Amino acid sequence: MSDATAPDGSVLAADGTPLKRSLARSLRLQKTRALLLVAPLLIFVLVSFIIPIGAMLFRSVENSQVADTLPLTVAALQDWSPEAGTLPEEPVYAAFVTDMIAAVEAKEHTKLGTRLNYEQTGMSSLFRKSGRRIKRLDTESGAPLKDQLIAVDKKWGDVETWATIKTHSVRYTNGYFLNAIDMQRTPEGAAVQPEDKRILLKLFGRTLWMSLAITCSCILLGYPIAWLLANLPARKANLLLILVLLPFWTSLLVRTSAWKVLLQQQGVINDILVWLGMLSDDGRLIMINNQTGTIIAMTHILLPFMILPMYSVMQTIAPSYLRAAKSMGATNWTAFWRVYFPQSVPGIGAGSILVFILAIGYYITPEIVGGTKGVFISNRIAYHISSSLNWGLAAALGAILLAVVLILYWAYDKIVGIDNVKLG
């Protein structure tokens, strides 16, 4: 029996249709059914994950507040350049007053003030004040609005004010990202922030450094436990596994607060050390509200995420490997280091990725035990989201964090290989 072949060389099915099309048709129903089965999850992921991330990335560059609220002013400012050091001409002031009246009608002027206040302090109150008085200005008589406006607030006679408005009138800005790395958008282009405002880069550095320290201490503490779990008899291993998982059943807040009780200067650990005579009463250790506190508490909280992947990898390493190594003349240490350890590296890799990525975005624990010296970039993001309401900057910080994680992930893939990661 020979297969039917079309003139162009493709194989035909029994009824003469090309085999490929025939195959696709026969699989279509299956594929549709499979797609329907995963549809709820797919939609959930899309709505709760992809769309918010997309929205965040968009918000980190989106900047239509100025252009939308002051369209005429922005157009009039086109020809003006702050470099000359002179104030804009009358038409700009006239356009601004028209825009402002419309904005006050729509109650948009305070939002605009808040937006511009991120860039230059005092803008918020300036817009509030001007908003209250804008309708009292004499727009009929033809008296110069420039003077009238400067009379309302002398800041309108300041080149700086108009420069800020012009600089941030673009619809898509790199301003938030510049702010996120301690720079600012100026009429002359990007510039470094003044000394006293540079904190974010330091925070990024600290977040990375501390996450790394937490990951390392998790590896050091977790490896022996994972080894025990994988090598103890089943009954004891199960008990130990429950002890490892126990923290998962306790509220995160409770665990973090417990560390506060333990670590503070009048806390349990210091009291015991003083009682044992190892510390003098005025030499109590400061272990909380600093980096030490954050590292200790977060290592404890993230430890299960390190132990579990390590354990699942170690479980698959047959004891016969170690025996084989020893039968060939390797000492216990050589057998461990040359044979067991390399096989457990995928577990370390998986655990490290999990712990590092969780740590880098951690918020609650550093907030509670970190004081000012032990906080992470995520605490700053939270501040901008809930207190300063500078969502654009928060989004830019989040986007940078996301990029850092992706870059590290990529680097890890290049160095260790993501195929070497086993989560179970």
Next chain:
Amino acid sequence: MADGSLSDAFVEFERVQKSYDGETLVVKDLNLAMPKGEFLTMLGPSGSGKTTCLMMLAGFETATHGDIRLGGVSINNIPPHKRGIGMVFQNYALFPHMTIAENLSFPLEVRKMGKSEREDKVKHALDMVEMGAFGGRRPSQLSGGQQQRVALARALVFEPELVLMDEPLGALDKQLREKMQFEITDLAHRLGITVVYVTHDQTEALTMSDRVAVFDDGRIQQLAPPDTLYEEPENSFVAQFIGENNTLEGVIKEIRGGTCLVQLDDGDLIDAKPVNVTAVGERTRVSIRPERVEFNKDRLSPDAHLLKATVKEFIYMGDIFRTRLSVAGNDDFIIKTRNAPDQVRLKPGQEIEIGWLAEDCRALDA
């Protein structure tokens, strides 16, 4: 026979016992002596203690009591890595993160051997198992049979005098297993190494070994060369375990010279050879191999006792015919006949008479 002490013993177990929980003995009073160059197989059902014995010899388990000697020196307190014993594991235990050449190089590296010497030995060992072209591959890229060869080469590369093999062919298919059986014995004899081989496959044990130790219940039931083991089992366990076997139960009626008369439970009398029965009136279990049963009266001595049998089933197996009979209340009495042109093919329901030579029928413990 079971204690087999030899003056020139290379491997010796003396009164070795092993218990894991302090309540039951896994190995009960093991005595075994092997000369240099012997291929000895430990054969037994799972849980019979054979693997435990191997692990004690390798040093991964400690003997609860007794002495294990290698080359005359007690090794009870020598850690495994100093014993210099090569070992092939059931699942090969090839290190997955190393190439084949690195795997073989490992035992030489831990012995601090120079690089060029290492490379020579690795190459030589791989050539020996015809795997010379695979040095750069990873174990996962090899087939089961190839991994088996590499495991063998790795156990031999540091030239141990004693090699232990723990069911090394268990994971291979039948054809490959038979090929490897031959290759392993050939290699062992060529290199003159002493081998302790553990298996639960009796064919493997019979075809490969110089001597076989049949384990059951923590003891060596019989230690003998394969032919002796098959033809002259010393007790019912060995007779049952090695090869196919028919058993009938009865009482000793009479012992005279090399033969005895056994009265089966339904009253019939048969001839047998007393093996471990001593007194008249003792209960016995007689054992006879299916291929030694004869139903052609011309081939039996005229005064032989015969038994009536009913044919239950006839199975054509190509080279032989296998016929199931009902004899003296036993419905699973098997006879095997060679497929020859003049061979009779029995039919179910047929009534026949069967008999055998007295020395083929062994009266064993009940």
